[in-house]
Amino acid sequence: xxxxxxxxxxxxxxxxxxxxxxxxxxxxxESLQRxxxxxxxxxLQVVLQDPEAFLNHQILAPVAKQLVPDAHTDxxxxxxxxxxxxxxxxxxxxxGQGIERGAREQIEISAMxxxxxxxxxxxxxxxxxxxxxxxVLATEGAIIPYAVGVDxxxxxxxxxxxxxxxxxxxxxxxxxxxxxxxTTFGAGRGPAEPMQAExxxxxxxxxxxxxxxxxxxxxxxIGSSGSGNHFVEFGEVEILDPDNEWGLPxxxxxxxxxxxxxxxxxxxxxxxxxxxxxDKTRLPKKAKQLAWLDLASxxxxxxxxxxxxxxxxxxxxxxxxxRRISRDLGxxxxxxxxxxxxxxxxxxxxxxxxxLVHRKGATPxxxxxxxxxxxxxxxxxxxxxxxxxxxxxxxxxxxxGRLMSRSRAKQSITKHQMRKILKEHRVTLIGGAVDEAPxxxxxxxxxxxxxxxxxxxxxxxxxxxVRMATE
Numbered sequence: 029x030x031x032x033x034x035x036x037x038x039x040x041x042x043x044x045x046x047x048x049x050x051x052x053x054x055x056x057x058e059s060l061q062r063x064x065x066x067x068x069x070x071x072l073q074v075v076l077q078d079p080e081a082f083l084n085h086q087i088l089a090p091v092a093k094q095l096v097p098d099a100h101t102d103x104x105x106x107x108x109x110x111x112x113x114x115x116x117x118x119x120x121x122x123x124g125q126g127i128e129r130g131a132r133e134q135i136e137i138s139a140m141x142x143x144x145x146x147x148x149x150x151x152x153x154x155x156x157x158x159x160x161x162x163x164v165l166a167t168e169g170a171i172i173p174y175a176v177g178v179d180x181x182x183x184x185x186x187x188x189x190x191x192x193x194x195x196x197x198x199x200x201x202x203x204x205x206x207x208x209x210x211t212t213f214g215a216g217r218g219p220a221e222p223m224q225a226e227x228x229x230x231x232x233x234x235x236x237x238x239x240x241x242x243x244x245x246x247x248x249x250i251g252s253s254g255s256g257n258h259f260v261e262f263g264e265v266e267i268l269d270p271d272n273e274w275g276l277p278x279x280x281x282x283x284x285x286x287x288x289x290x291x292x293x294x295x296x297x298x299x300x301x302x303x304x305x306x307d308k309t310r311l312p313k314k315a316k317q318l319a320w321l322d323l324a325s326x327x328x329x330x331x332x333x334x335x336x337x338x339x340x341x342x343x344x345x346x347x348x349x350x351r352r353i354s355r356d357l358g359x360x361x362x363x364x365x366x367x368x369x370x371x372x373x374x375x376x377x378x379x380x381x382x383x384l385v386h387r388k389g390a391t392p393x394x395x396x397x398x399x400x401x402x403x404x405x406x407x408x409x410x411x412x413x414x415x416x417x418x419x420x421x422x423x424x425x426x427x428x429g430r431l432m433s434r435s436r437a438k439q440s441i442t443k444h445q446m447r448k449i450l451k452e453h454r455v456t457l458i459g460g461a462v463d464e465a466p467x468x469x470x471x472x473x474x475x476x477x478x479x480x481x482x483x484x485x486x487x488x489x490x491x492x493x494v495r496m497a498t499e
Contacts, residue, residue, distance in 0.1 A: 030065040047094035083109040112140040120419040123151025123478030130155035143167040151478035152429025158317035161389035170320040173302040175386035181339030182289030183368035184400040185346040187361040193264040193280035210352040212252040213497035225344040251348030253288035255497035260286045262493040269486035290338035301331040367399040393424040403472035406453035411487035424482040428472040437468040461499035
């Protein structure tokens with residue numbers, strides 16, 4: 029029998045506490061005794077270094093709980109250490125052959141969460157943080173900040189004007205100058221002159237501490253766009269469905285499409301509540317970024333309100349851009365289509381269960397719901413009508429999805445290649461960088477083919493003049 033004494037435990041780093049008492053009891057277990065003294069002490073050193081990894085261990089959990097602050101108390105604010113499911117909840121994957129392994133593994137991990145009820149993966153999916161981009165997750169009673177995403181309420185907004193599409197050629201420089209005059213891009217940047225918006229007067233800017241701290245930043249950045257894949261662009265809109273919702277004749281029109289989110293406001297909200305969630309919900313390492321907040325808790329309720337505020341703010345940013353350009357055009361839109369992703373919605377599953385559906389880089393596609401799914405700066409985008417497919421949790425892709433990571437694109441694509449591709453497709457680019465080159469993205473036609481059961485196509489958008497952040 030391997031004899032372990034208090035002095036041995038003190039020697040390897042245990043402190044005078046109840047953890048020593050629990051360790052001395054644990055080492056008497058037959059399965060540990062077979063290892064011998066040195067092996068037992070090595071195991072206990074591992075427990076000391078990472079006690080959270082042993083909180084559900086059959087033998088060593090009592091020791092670990094003594095080593096983790098508050099893990100063994102009845103304090104309602106103390107951390108919880110949930111176990112993952114042994115069997116995942118149902119998952120539906122669309123366009124599986126074109127989806128990288130990392131994204132598939134991430135959706136599989138999300139399906140093991142005890143709060144998960146169903147998951148789906150869209151055909152534009154690629155690996156992200158926590159939930160993959162293109163991931164959809166339905167949870168019960170809890171919300172996951174990282175399953176919503178950092179750019180809360182990021183969205184597509186399309187305005188279609190009563191202007192013939194060929195005007196984009198005849199007045200090319202005028203349209204180019206409009207984009208330069210009425211858009212601002214880049215991290216931390218905002219328009220030169222402050223703008224007014226009703227959302228900036230929202231009482232949440234006084235009631236929630238973290239949101240109150242962000243009010244000045246929100247005022248500065250209202251009406252602007254982020255960097256990366258965010259854009260504002262003019263293009264040719266073709267209405268394909270003669271029975272369209274607006275009663276318009278089929279044909280081509282000038283369209284204005286924008287893609288951006290809630291700027292620094294949403295990013296700071298995401299980071300703040302993600303940290304709270306990770307402090308409260310201690311998951312195994314592989315699932316760590318999927319830490320959740322109980323929606324009934326004060327932090328969960330706060331995040332829900334802050335998330336919705338960030339969504340309204342993102343919409344106001346797009347509204348500013350579209351109204352300014354509409355005024356410059358001297359035309360009111362015939363119609364607008366706006367849909368967001370990086371958000372959570374209260375919905376019901378087919379069996380009536382109320383859930384929170386997280387769509388991280390996925391478009392809501394309830395039956396009859398309109399949406400806009402862009403391609404790349406040279407590939408067409410699609411105006412779609414949702415089919416409300418329950419297997420996809422009423423969702424569709426939010427774009428073509430990345431084929432290359434940003435770092436790989438920067439290493440393998442030259443500016444010359446990018447300029448050549450743009451010229452071949454008659455696209456003018458203002459700003460932009462090689463990591464956003466069209467060949468860094470998947471084939472949008474293959475992505476759309478993989479989701480025929482999710483949406484109907486009622487129109488197309490072909491980019492012609494694109495504005496993005498400078499490199």
